[in-house]
Amino acid sequence: MVKDLLEMVSQFIFYLGIVFTLLFLYKVFYIFVAFKARRDHSQEEKEVPLHKYAFLIPARNEELVIGQLIQSIKNQNYPRELYDIYVCADNCTDQTAEIARQAGAIVTERFNKEVVGKGYALNHLLNIIKRDYSSESYDGYFVFDADNLLDENYIQEMNKTFNQGYRVTTSYRNSKNYDENWITSGYALWFLYEAEFLNRPRMYLKTSCAVSGTGFLIHSDVIKENGGWVHHLLTEDIEFTVAQIIKGEKIGYCGKAVFYDEQPSIFSESWKQRLRWAKGFYQVFMRYGKDLMNGIIRGKGNRVSCFDMMMTLAPIIIVSFLSLVGNIVVLLLALLEGEGLFNEYVFRGAGGILSIYVFLFFFGLITTTMEWNKIRCSNWKKIFYMFTFPLFMFTYLPISLVALFKKIEWKPIQHTVVKSIDDLR
Structure with missing residues (x-):
């Protein structure tokens, strides 16, 4: 009976792997x-109109950290009269608003404990500008x-x-603290992959790129x-991306526009943040999902973009989780059954995890x-x-499973890496 169960689990893993x-x-x-896009990227620079x-x-x-960001914006190689800096000090209990004002930003303070999150702060800023x-x-x-x-x-x-002509554009996301530990490097490496091996080829193929958190222009x-x-x-960036793609918008990518952000270095903070991301997905x-599927079936110019976003959103991490658990079950059952099945199934299960x-x-x-x-x-x-990057990615498996059942609310992540752009050079 154990052998039949082993065979059934092994077949499940095999067909899951094919899908x-x-x-x-x-x-x-x-x-x-992406390799071809990088080779073809060098083009003659032309003067373009400057926008505000x-x-x-x-x-x-x-x-x-707010002061260093504002300073890096003020130090841009771009006419200073053509951009303004607005900060929403959102439910702050520290000196964020005062420091931002001293640094040269236009600051508004928002106090609302009922509706919290980045999206509400962004809309508050837009309303203040309009008014x-x-x-x-x-x-x-x-948006930063x-x-x-x-x-x-x-x-x-x-x-x-x-x-x-791109009405939404994202940019190259690097990290302020890549070298801190395996958690910060795991985040940073994924964001670099996302920029150069997802968004760059999308841009080259003239499909839509995806906004990821911060560092984009609307x-x-x-x-x-x-x-x-x-x-x-909970993931307002992905929601914005999907909503725009469904409308037929093509989001652009600018690999030469580089910004840096801070990654959580403590696993408990990382768990909290990625739990919110998983729930948001x-x-x-x-x-x-239904609108994306309609875009895949009936869409004209954005079928590929809708499929791409569907594959980004689809709970494939659960599929990966089932595959990983299946391989572990194979290992345990083979060990319990004894030496007779060890060679056949233990190596098969270990091979699945290793793959x-x-x-x-x-x-x-x-x-x-x-x-x-x-x-x-x-x-x-x-x-x-x-070598630690796959281990970091493996931690998404329990996070995604917990996110299926746990009620999650938006909570801020504390930032403590105080660096200037000169420090990163």
Whole structure:
């Protein structure tokens, strides 16, 4: 009977692996496209019109880092009269508002304990601009978190992509604290992979890229059409992305526009943050999954983008979890049954777990190799963190499972890495 159960579990894992491979094979294709896109990227620089922008920065108890962000924005190689900096000190109990004002930002304070989250702070800022600064005419709005830092050419590069006609554009996300530990490097390596091996090939293939958290530019017309910032699920960035793609919008990517952000270094903080992300993905999937499916079936120019986002949202992490658990069950059953089944099933189960590790290691290896010179970290740590990257990704499995059943509310992540853009150079 144990042998029959082992065979049944093994078959389940096998067919699950086939489905998983077929659905995500296109992301391996993206890697090859990314290499070609990088080779073809060098183009003759042309002068483009300069536009006026506003920076929107929601901040909750960010007195340690808000000043460095504002300074990096003020130091841009872009005419200072063509951009303004707005900060929403959202339910703050520290000196965030005062420090932001002293640094040169236009600051508004918001106190509302009933509706909390980044989306509400963004909409508050947009309402304040509309009410009190209506004389200012902004062509677009940058969205940043308080812990970010901008490369000095950030606006200049984003303005070029803006002039290509993209009404939403995301950028290259690097890390302030890649070298801190296996958790911070795990985050950072994923964001680098997302930028160069997901968004770059999407841009090259003229499908839609995806906004990820922070560091993006929105045309003022999009804000007007949406009636402000109307996305308030736990992952407002993914909700915004999906909603725009369903409408037929193509989100652009600017790899030359570089910014840095801080990653959680304590596992409990990381668990809390990624639990919110996982729950938010489920929320977006439940709300927009039907529309994405309609886009895949009936869409004209955005079928690929709808499929891509469906594969991003679909709870594939649960499929991975089932596969991993299945392999562990095979291992345990084979060990309990005795030596007779050991060779046949233990190696099969161990091979399944190892194959998942190798699959994730491959993505970490490719990303680390290609972005080697951009990673702020010693060489031996770069190599070491390639091996810990799959372990970091494995931790998403229990997080995603807990997120299915646990009620989760938005909570801020404390930022403590105080660096300037000069420190990162």
